[in-house]
Amino acid sequence: MTHSVAILGASGYTGAELVRLIATHPELRIAALSGERKAGQPMAAVFPHLRHLDLPDLVKIEEIDFSAVDLCFCALPHATSQEVIRGLPRDLKIVDLSADFRLRDPAAYEKWYGKPHAAPELQAEAIYGLTEFYREEIRAGRLVAGTGCNAATGQYAIRPLIEAGVIDLDEIVIDLKAGVSGAGRALKENLLHAELSEGFHAYSAGGIHRHLGEFDQEFSRAAGRPVEVMFTPHLIPANRGILATVWLKGEARAIHDTLASAYEDEIFIQVLPFGEHPSTRHVRGSNFVHIGVVADRRAGRALVIAALDNLTKGSSGQAVQNANLMLGIAEETGLMLAPCFP
Template sequence: MAHKIAILGASGYTGAELIRLIATHPNMEIVALGANSKAGQSMASVFPHLRHLALPDLVTIEEIDFAGVDLCFCALPHATSQEVIRDLPKHLKVVDLSADFRLRDPAEYKKWYGNDHAALDCQKEAVYGLTEFYRDEIASARLVAGTGCNAATGQYILRPLISAGVIDLDDIILDLKCAVSGAGRSLKENLLHAELSEGYNAYAVGGTHRHLGEFDQEFSALAGRPVRVQFTPHLIPANRGILATSYVKGAAQAVHETLQKTYAGEPFIQVLPFGETPSTHHVRGSNFCHIGVTGDRIEGRAIVVAALDNLTKGSSGQALQNANLMLGEAETEGLMSVPVFP
């Protein structure tokens, strides 16, 4: 019998991506789609590329009967998400795609997001959703907090290196390029075609990006002491994709071997042969992450590059991967589609 699935925030990019992925899942059935601003509309009118699917119409969250729902994906904005999840039935498994349950310390949440947390009991039970590193906890969780797409990309590079002690923890630079869909679907002046195309700009420069809260939390826990990375994201005129380049102090071959060993059995993380680096073109529309390592001309330094699709492996694909574990399904179900190229 198929698991009954609800998606809240179904009119956004991550909501549409969840629908696209679940459409190929043999054991999931979407029974409710919530999207308050577009309630009453069909998915075909909001996202014409989904018109071939038999989907329920969009409704308000208040109209959804969760009694028969097994798992709910919550793709709502932060602050809104915590208030909605707080009031959902306790039998319901939830995968949250917002930032609301990623940070374990309420003071850190307030520091990075500017408001007090409104669902502290839920926050205490939430499991961080970086699947490859929290697999066992996710499988038994009721509430999983999906990671930030930038945060996921950086962690796939750096977590194994920090754990293995093969890099200098006080000299880590992470330079990241993110496609425009990472900013969501709401109208923003700086995302207009005339203002975004043919350009490329840094933002949140100097350590103000909110995903730094996730880096600080996760890297410091791994190292057993504070670890602070230099991180600068850049907005690029592309629809999908993240390319992260990390500059680290350590032997390049040891860095490569550590990543190869860590991800040898992982279905979605591909470590390239030494000296090769990935492209966002090679992971587009897929749940794969490609990682490459090369040495620098300066001895004792390495350059690590990772590419993933921010809407899939960075968000909705990761969410489905976690949901599979929570529901006892094969982790790869619905997620093995080949990347779209060119």
């Protein structure tokens, strides 16, 4: 059976990544693509790397006939999705890639995003889209909120350890490096080649990054008590990829065994042999996560290092994985493409 899907915001990086993945998906067909500023243009003009595909032209959202769509991907900017989704048919399955429905508490959303939520009734309905931990809820859900790419990386490294009680919950430090595509496609001065290349820098330091709202929500829920981590992201001069190095207080072998056991049956999460650590180049363009555990020279301390592609497993690949569940399709369908190397 083939399911028809629409992609709203197809002129951005995550929209283009959705098209790339769905193009070879045997059970999904792209019925509509929206791009407000690019409406009327073919995708080949916006993304020449997709010119070999037979795709509908970009249109405005109001031009789409949603009665002919089984599932809608919303790859729209933050604060735009909530307004758009509120106006979509109530029986339409939706996977949102923005931040608008990730936080369950309206007060938490206002704290981290600086304005009240425009659709709190939908916020309460949304399922958090970290697939491996909310699989059954996603399968039965109508609206799934994709995670932040940084938040997903940190959670894959830490969440099973919190649930198993093998680390000190007050001694968690996440040092994360992210590729520039995570900042979106809009023109920004600090993302110009001359501004970004040949160096990298920290940003949103000191506990102000918005993905901390997801860490607070999910880690506290897993622990059954408040958990606040230290987290600093860095922007690196690479197009894709996230590498998170997590400093933990706990026995390294127990940490490795816990992660290996937790992810033993997860097709997209691979825990490396003890002492090995991953690289973003080994997951590039794929839906895989690589996790390594290394013992620190100090007894009772360990490093967990996780790598994923922010545009695939961190966003659009995760979205397709969740859509598969929502549509009754085998979860890995269309997502088993190997990483692109070198």
